[in-house]
Structures are given as C-alpha cells and as structure tokens.
Amino acid sequence: MSKENKYVNLSAVRREDQREVMEEIKRQGHCPFCLENLQKYHKNPILKEGKFWILTENQWPYKKIKHQLLAIYKTHIEHLKEIDPESGKELIEMFAEEAEKRNMKGGGVAMRFGSNPEYGNYGSSVLHIHAHLVEPDLEKLEETEAWRFKFGEPKNYKKRVG
Numbered sequence: 001m002s003k004e005n006k007y008v009n010l011s012a013v014r015r016e017d018q019r020e021v022m023e024e025i026k027r028q029g030h031c032p033f034c035l036e037n038l039q040k041y042h043k044n045p046i047l048k049e050g051k052f053w054i055l056t057e058n059q060w061p062y063k064k065i066k067h068q069l070l071a072i073y074k075t076h077i078e079h080l081k082e083i084d085p086e087s088g089k090e091l092i093e094m095f096a097e098e099a100e101k102r103n104m105k106g107g108g109v110a111m112r113f114g115s116n117p118e119y120g121n122y123g124s125s126v127l128h129i130h131a132h133l134v135e136p137d138l139e140k141l142e143e144t145e146a147w148r149f150k151f152g153e154p155k156n157y158k159k160r161v162g
C-alpha cells in the first residue's frame with residue numbers, strides 16, 4: 001500500500017490534464033511546489049525569484065481569465081501563521097510589478113492555507129503556501145456568471161447543476 005501523500009489534495013483538482021500529473025505526484029509522495037520538485041512538474045518559466053517567493057504562471061489556469069500568476073513560498077509551509085510577515089512586502093511588490101507590466105485593469109489576490117481532510121478541503125490542490133493574482137476576463141463572462149474563487153468545500157462535495 002502506498003503512503004498517503006499529505007502534500008496534495010486530489011479532490012480540489014479542477015482539470016483532467018491536471019489530474020494525471022497530480023496523481024503521479026501523489027504516487028511519488030512529492031510536494032510539487034517544493035523547489036526540488038518544482039522543476040520536475042511545473043512546466044512554466046520562473047518569472048522572478050525573490051527572497052521569499054517564486055513568481056510563475058499557473059500551469060493549470062482557471063477558465064475565463066486574462067492573467068493568472070502564482071507566487072510560491074520558497075520553503076515548505078502550509079499555514080498562515082508560519083509565513084514570515086516580511087514576505088508580505090515582497091509578495092505585494094512582485095504582484096504589483098507584474099500587474100503593471102501586463103497592464104492589468106483589475107482582479108484579485110487570493111491565498112488559501114491549512115487543511116482539514118476529515119471534513120473537506122479549503123480549495124487548494126497543493127497545500128504548500130502559494131498566492132494567486134488573477135485578472136478575470138470580464139468580456140468572456142455570461143450575464144448571469146460571476147468569476148469566483150473557492151475557499152472551501154465539504155467532503156464528498158457535489159457540484160450543483162443548473
């Protein structure tokens with residue numbers, strides 16, 4: 001029996017091409033965002049490396065977006081309370097610089113943390129701390145559609161249809 005991989009969360013996987021890679025990562029028992037594994041699984045270039053964060057594009061972008069950047073914390077931590085507050089400054093600087101460079105009109109910044117596998121998940125497929133910078137593509141949204149970012153769902157969550 002393979003050892004449980006506590007670094008990834010397959011119930012939060014959104015895409016089929018993502019699922020294949022994540023299943024391999026799970027089998028290997030790797031954390032895909034730890035530096036030694038990042039180059040193995042993450043195919044997008046590193047845009048910037050700071051003291052605390054690595055900036056890259058999301059390998060598994062959400063639908064209907066113009067931009068989606070990912071800042072990955074350089075050491076393996078999983079909870080908000082473990083983050084060096086100094087790294088907040090660097091994170092904002094990195095995101096602001098990229099938003100400027102890409103002429104982003106607006107969007108959002110999101111970071112999830114922690115896990116609670118007994119009851120569900122907080123939306124992350126990878127528990128290693130990372131932050132998203134997203135510009136949704138407003139022109140691609142339907143009249144009744146809002147671009148949303150999930151912060152949690154119960155175990156055995158069933159997507160509502162219609």
Ligand SMILES: [Zn+2]
Nearest residue numbers: 031034076128
């Ligand atoms: Zn890690």
